[in-house]
Amino acid sequence: MFKKILIANRGEIALRVIRTAREMGVKTVVVYSQADEQSLPVLLADESVCVGPPASSASYLNIPNILSAALMTGAEAIHPGYGFMAENPDFAEMCREHGITFIGPTPESMRALGSKAGGREIAANSNVPTVPGTGVLEGVDEALLAAKQIGYPVLLKASAGGGGRGQKVVRTQEELRAAFGQAQEEARLYFGDPAIIMEKFLEEFRHVEVQVMGDGQGHVIHIGERDCSIQRRNQKLIEEAPSTLPASLRQEILDAGVRLAQHVNYAGAGTLEFIVDRDGNYYFMEMNTRIQVEHCVSEQISGLDFVRLQLQIAAGEGLHLQQSDIVLRGHSIECRINAEDPDKDFRPAAGKIDDVHFAGGPGVRVDSHAYSGYIIPPHYDSLIGKLIVHHDTREQAIARMKRALEETVIQGPKTTIPLYVKIMDNPFYKRGAVQTNFLKTRMEGAL
Structure with a gap:
């Protein structure tokens, strides 16, 4: 070690x-x-x-x-x-x-599957369906031609990154001309690489991702899947594990995720993201060749420490877990606490935290760097903490999350906590009827 x-x-x-x-x-x-x-x-x-x-x-x-x-x-x-x-x-x-x-996959694996363009090619060779799209676009003229072939609306995405950065939904030629350069600049700023790809933009779908761990020698296991459908501006707000998809569909997606990671002898923690449409069709989107913000919910249902596994694999100690060793128990939900004002289009709210008290009790976990007197810098992402709960059933986990949210107090900047309380009470959320447009279609009047 x-x-x-x-x-x-x-x-x-x-x-x-x-x-x-x-x-x-x-x-x-x-x-x-x-x-x-x-x-x-x-x-x-x-x-x-x-x-x-x-x-x-x-x-x-x-x-x-x-x-x-x-x-x-x-x-x-x-x-x-x-x-x-x-x-x-x-x-x-x-x-x-x-x-x-480097505590993560090899540069070769990252280039092969981590880039959005490379991931699409490997998925096609592995018989895993993908959304209609392109490789890296050389310029706006090529983008205009591709959009005409794919059909609007389309999504511009940073090939080298994730987290919603460098993504633009485009519905017309005029919007594409304006957005392409913006997406390139955002990708360069956040990831040091301006490369952009394009995909058909689907209006209604669920965002489901597979957590994998590999040893770099072809041995890959999955640690279940997560539903990350509740988002704003292509960035996740609430994640949960497992998803509420039918068991047979979940297994298909899990198998596809493992197959893709095995293709590149993946090492360490990684996540393969899929979208699922209303008819139950799933499509591979991309692989995040890193630990995810939302890894905590998978840790809660598996009892594993993903960072410990990352360090052990990177130090050459291998991955000694077999798929049969992975037993998932209960249901976990995570709310990302962002210093933002949901009532003002999630405008960032940097500044001093006058006082903070996080929830506690059975089945409650807090991952946060915030403290009383901490000054949130305006230069970075607005995430100041994650509130994670675990319980035997999804219904119980929702009740626990609501209790934990109401118990958490952050004085100073506006946060997303009040919005999450409303979501926990939402009847569509309670029955698992969530898609990436949830805030627009199911929370009317709450924003």
Whole structure:
């Protein structure tokens, strides 16, 4: 096992990795921007290194500074978390060139399946259905021609990233001309790669994803699936595991996810995202070659520590779990607590948290870097914490989540908590009738 690792991230995921590493006796180094000097990860890590000013491009995406921090502190491996450098194969390759282990898949696997374009090609070769779409588009003229062939509306997506960044829904030629450059710039800003692909945009579908873990030698297991259909602007708000899909359809999707990961000898934690239409047809969207924000719900129903598994696999200790070892129990729900105002189109609400009290009690978990007096910087994602519950049934989990939300108090910035309380009471949500347009179609008057 590693003696020391560097965490190339911030916020709750950096804290999440620190906690498991500490339990394993592994020393931690966190990098931070000037805006995060007083963050909990910096305060709790064994060492910390400032890698630049607040802008992500100058700090958390600054590869030379991050590698220098690892070499300077003697870190043997880098955990990228999610976002930032987590799905950048060039960064993973540079780590390897400098004798540093990248805690994640190989650069080759990332290029093959992690890019949206590469993933589509492998899915086609594996007989896994995909939404009509393109490879990487060279420019707006090629995009216009592709959109004419596919048919509007279409979705522009960053080939190198996820999390809803670099995604634009386009309904006309005029919108496409304006949006293409914007999507490229957003992709470059968040992922360091302006490459854009296009897919047919489906108006009504469920977002279901398969959690996998692989050893890099062809052994891949799944740890169930998650439903992540409740979103705003293509970014997830509420996730749950398992989904409420019929058992036979769930198994088909799980098998497809494992098959795709095996195709590239996948190593570490990964997620294969699918969409499911109203008729029960499923289509592969993309693979996220990293740990997900919502990994917690899968941990809750499996009893596994995904970060521990990541570290063990990256350290060469292998994956000793077989599919038959995975027993999923109960139901788990996660609400992402964002510093945003849902009443004002989810406008970010950076600023000082005057006071915070998170819920507790049986079956309640909180992953958060927020504390009383913490100043939320305006430079990054608005996520300040995740509230996760677990219970025997979905109905019981919903009741527990509502209780936990009502018990949680954050004074200062607006948050998404009041919206989640309303969703827990929504009759469509209670019966599992959710699609990605849920907020628009089922929460009218609540926003």
